[in-house]
Amino acid sequence: MVPVSALKxxxxxxxxxxxxxxxxxxxxxxxxxxxxxxxxxAIFADPPYNLQLGGVLHRPDQSKVDAVDDxxxxxASFEAYDAFTTAWLLACRRVLKPSGTxxxxxxxxxxxRVGAKMQDLGFWILNDIVWRKTNPMPNFKGRRFQNAHETxxxxxxxxxxxxxxxxYDAMKAANDDVQMRSDWLFPICSGGERLKGEDGKKVxxxxxxxxxxxxxxxxxxxxxxxxxxxxxxxxxxAAVAKRLGRHFVGVxxxxxxxxxxxxxxxxxxxxxxDMLAPTPSKKSLxxxxxxxLIESGLLxxxxxxxxxxxxxxxxxxxxxxxxxxxxxxxxHRLGARIQGAEACNGWTFWHYEEGGERYPIDRLRGRIxxxxxxx
Amino acid sequence: MVPVSALKxxxxxxxxxxxxxxxxxxxxxxxxxxxxxxxxxAIFADPPYNLQLGGVLHRPDQSKVDAVDDxxxxxASFEAYDAFTTAWLLACRRVLKPSGTxxxxxxxxxxxRVGAKMQDLGFWILNDIVWRKTNPMPNFKGRRFQNAHETxxxxxxxxxxxxxxxxYDAMKAANDDVQMRSDWLFPICSGGERLKGEDGKKVxxxxxxxxxxxxxxxxxxxxxxxxxxxxxxxxxxAAVAKRLGRHFVGVxxxxxxxxxxxxxxxxxxxxxxDMLAPTPSKKSLxxxxxxxLIESGLLxxxxxxxxxxxxxxxxxxxxxxxxxxxxxxxxHRLGARIQGAEACNGWTFWHYEEGGERYPIDRLRGRIxxxxxxx
DNA sequence: AAAACTCGTGAATCCCCTG
DNA sequence: GCAGGGGATTCACGAGTTT
Numbered sequence: 001m002v003p004v005s006a007l008k009x010x011x012x013x014x015x016x017x018x019x020x021x022x023x024x025x026x027x028x029x030x031x032x033x034x035x036x037x038x039x040x041x042a043i044f045a046d047p048p049y050n051l052q053l054g055g056v057l058h059r060p061d062q063s064k065v066d067a068v069d070d071x072x073x074x075x076a077s078f079e080a081y082d083a084f085t086t087a088w089l090l091a092c093r094r095v096l097k098p099s100g101t102x103x104x105x106x107x108x109x110x111x112x113r114v115g116a117k118m119q120d121l122g123f124w125i126l127n128d129i130v131w132r133k134t135n136p137m138p139n140f141k142g143r144r145f146q147n148a149h150e151t152x153x154x155x156x157x158x159x160x161x162x163x164x165x166x167x168y169d170a171m172k173a174a175n176d177d178v179q180m181r182s183d184w185l186f187p188i189c190s191g192g193e194r195l196k197g198e199d200g201k202k203v204x205x206x207x208x209x210x211x212x213x214x215x216x217x218x219x220x221x222x223x224x225x226x227x228x229x230x231x232x233x234x235x236x237x238a239a240v241a242k243r244l245g246r247h248f249v250g251v252x253x254x255x256x257x258x259x260x261x262x263x264x265x266x267x268x269x270x271x272x273x274d275m276l277a278p279t280p281s282k283k284s285l286x287x288x289x290x291x292x293l294i295e296s297g298l299l300x301x302x303x304x305x306x307x308x309x310x311x312x313x314x315x316x317x318x319x320x321x322x323x324x325x326x327x328x329x330x331x332h333r334l335g336a337r338i339q340g341a342e343a344c345n346g347w348t349f350w351h352y353e354e355g356g357e358r359y360p361i362d363r364l365r366g367r368i369x370x371x372x373x374x375x
Numbered sequence: 376m377v378p379v380s381a382l383k384x385x386x387x388x389x390x391x392x393x394x395x396x397x398x399x400x401x402x403x404x405x406x407x408x409x410x411x412x413x414x415x416x417a418i419f420a421d422p423p424y425n426l427q428l429g430g431v432l433h434r435p436d437q438s439k440v441d442a443v444d445d446x447x448x449x450x451a452s453f454e455a456y457d458a459f460t461t462a463w464l465l466a467c468r469r470v471l472k473p474s475g476t477x478x479x480x481x482x483x484x485x486x487x488r489v490g491a492k493m494q495d496l497g498f499w500i501l502n503d504i505v506w507r508k509t510n511p512m513p514n515f516k517g518r519r520f521q522n523a524h525e526t527x528x529x530x531x532x533x534x535x536x537x538x539x540x541x542x543y544d545a546m547k548a549a550n551d552d553v554q555m556r557s558d559w560l561f562p563i564c565s566g567g568e569r570l571k572g573e574d575g576k577k578v579x580x581x582x583x584x585x586x587x588x589x590x591x592x593x594x595x596x597x598x599x600x601x602x603x604x605x606x607x608x609x610x611x612x613a614a615v616a617k618r619l620g621r622h623f624v625g626v627x628x629x630x631x632x633x634x635x636x637x638x639x640x641x642x643x644x645x646x647x648x649d650m651l652a653p654t655p656s657k658k659s660l661x662x663x664x665x666x667x668l669i670e671s672g673l674l675x676x677x678x679x680x681x682x683x684x685x686x687x688x689x690x691x692x693x694x695x696x697x698x699x700x701x702x703x704x705x706x707h708r709l710g711a712r713i714q715g716a717e718a719c720n721g722w723t724f725w726h727y728e729e730g731g732e733r734y735p736i737d738r739l740r741g742r743i744x745x746x747x748x749x750x
Numbered sequence: 751a752a753a754a755c756t757c758g759t760g761a762a763t764c765c766c767c768t769g
Numbered sequence: 770g771c772a773g774g775g776g777a778t779t780c781a782c783g784a785g786t787t788t
Binding site: 078125 | 433437453482483484486487488489490491492493494495500501502503504505507511513514517518519520521522523524526528529541543544546554555556557558594661662664665666667669670671676677690691692693694695696698701703704705707708746747
Binding site: 423424425426427428429432433434438440441442443448481482483484508510511512514515516517518519522525563564565569577580581 | 758759760761762763764765
């Protein structure tokens with residue numbers, strides 16, 4: 001374990017476990033034994049791709065392509081790779097909270113095997129996300145399509161998992177107010193962001209762009225969460241987590257990578273809290289009872305409410321229910337029944353009249369909430 | 376076997392086998408026994424996805440989503456699905472020429488299992504191709520990213536396969552003279568192309584767009600080649616193959632689909648030889664997420680944006696929203712609220728400062744688009 | 751006649767808290 | 770653990786209708 005105090009994020013608290021905000025040196029499976037069950041909120045895993053590259057690849061100008069041929073990317077067989085995959089996935093699932101989620105990135109060389117194994121082990125896939133590269137390496141031989149993307153799998157630890165974090169509203173607001181899609185566009189990591197050694201050579205062959213990790217962390221974690229990267233490499237996950245006010249824990253086998261990542265993380269300045277506050281979702285707004293509208297005088301018993309078009313009507317009763325003929329119930333239940341629907345959001349369905357205009361009663365709820373906020 | 380003479384393509388030759396340009400009725404594995412070894416040049420397979428859907432899903436307007444719940448998409452377990460996959464993949468490989476290639480399409484529900492099984496059986500993956508949908512169904516409950524793509528695997532029957540067809544230059548010419556990438560953009564099949572029954576309902580729940588098959592066939596087959604579709608369904612593969620001067624053979628279990636596909640194929644007029652050119656697609660300006668400006672470093676969390684005159688201000692937050700005092704939201708929503716307006720185009724309203732001058736953030740969006748276009 | 755508006759729909763693994 | 774109920778949730782098109 002490498003407790004680098006400079007790595008600590010500002011969100012640190014005294015009672016925090018000692019492995020938080022550190023890089024653990026060692027093999028992924030063995031190193032994760034240092035963590036208790038269900039202790040991390042999210043995992044980003046960038047496992048070896050098992051590229052199975054043949055000979056040396058040359059560009060048209062005869063220059064040599066610097067392929068990933070490191071020892072850690074070589075496996076004897078698909079079976080060996082599958083056994084490796086099973087081992088680290090199980091270790092990850094043990095330390096992942098039931099409400100947590102895991103991201104795994106890969107290419108066509110390995111992602112199908114990893115995805116199938118995840119399903120076999122009971123992980124429940126939430127999305128597969130495509131990272132479209134703005135600047136992928138060309139196919140030099142002209143024998144295939146340009147391999148211009150990588151695939152990520154986002155999954156919960158089991159099919160029944162509830163309550164995982166997905167910052168839907170933040171993603172939508174950040175995407176021109178339409179839902180964020182499963183295809184993301186980012187440049188590959190290059191330029192100043194790419195870690196280089198003193199020899200000017202890249203420190204790690206597959207350093208991921210911070211933008212990619214940023215979207216992952218912003219979408220599926222909350223400030224203060226702990227993000228695990230079992231194959232930390234150059235430390236992108238940890239650096240971005242720290243910047244975004246999350247805790248991290250990384251596992252890495254090679255000292256060179258640990259050194260580079262530690263230095264990188266230490267330089268990261270967390271963003272101020274008010275830049276990280278989660279975008280409020282409607283679900284997170286304070287609950288307002290319909291009865292409060294009557295109690296505060298915004299509506300009165302006997303008032304007439306209608307459907308949006310005004311063709312269906314009901315009357316407000318003193319106890320906060322609605323009545324229509326012999327039928328009565330909550331704003332939601334009566335709204336559903338009166339339309340013959342299975343469900344209904346009474347706040348947006350029922351309308352009141354003011355100055356000749358119809359408005360949803362949600363407008364009145366807004367006034368209550370505004371009054372609550374100002375006190 | 377259903378020898379529909381009207382289906383014959385113009386490239387027909389007298390010594391052709393009788394199963395060419397026909398639809399064979401029956402289970403995929405059994406039906407393929409009618410074909411000799413190594414007799415087809417390419418395969419497009421759209422197997423059941425094994426969606427494993429739960430209950431009924433409603434849209435926000437309470438309408439029901441017409442889910443794929445057909446009998447043919449139900450499997451007892453992953454093991455049953457894997458056995459099915461193995462069987463049809465082996466049958467396909469037997470009839471595929473050594474120089475041929477196979478395409479398989481799927482979603483995250485099944486594509487990882489299929490891909491892993493293909494590798495296990497010795498198929499050699501050449502590319503995975505992402506079909507990005509211009510108009511995918513939204514995620515109605517806001518619990519995941521919008522599932523906006525499907526994945527195709529393009530593979531040769533074994534690792535040593537040589538001489539497979541890839542029309543590199545045609546693809547490049549069709550793509551503004553840069554290499555065709557592994558991510559393709561097409562609308563889903565709708566409008567006049569979608570086969571409808573007399574009741575006005577869709578004939579097949581998962582009809583694929585002709586544009587998709589067109590690119591597949593144009594990229595990896597030659598005129599006169601034989602294209603097999605072991606799950607023919609509504610017949611898109613056969614119809615496109617015939618139009619493009621290729622032969623086809625389809626396998627399908629259900630008579631209703633066979634009838635619809637036969638009628639559809641009969642109506643297809645093969646293109647004249649000199650017209651068999653790929654269709655270039657001009658795309659409109661790509662959507663850029665405001666978050667991309669932060670992710671790409673053009674803006675940073677905490678940066679100050681102002682109204683055109685500089686009298687109103689907000690701060691950029693890490694998740695791609697803006698904050699002004701206690702208020703926050705997308706660039707559009709906050710822009711509207713801060714002006715007291717109903718709507719606002721945040722791209723032209725919000726300005727940043729550079730060298731003492733104010734510029735709309737639309738200028739930064741332009742830079743992102745320029746970077747995208749240059750790749 | 752043209753524009754605006756409404757309505758339907760697509761391979762979907764789609765809620766969460768309280769009693 | 771289960772049942773009940775509050776109440777949150779959609780994008781791009783094509784087709785048809787109204788203004």
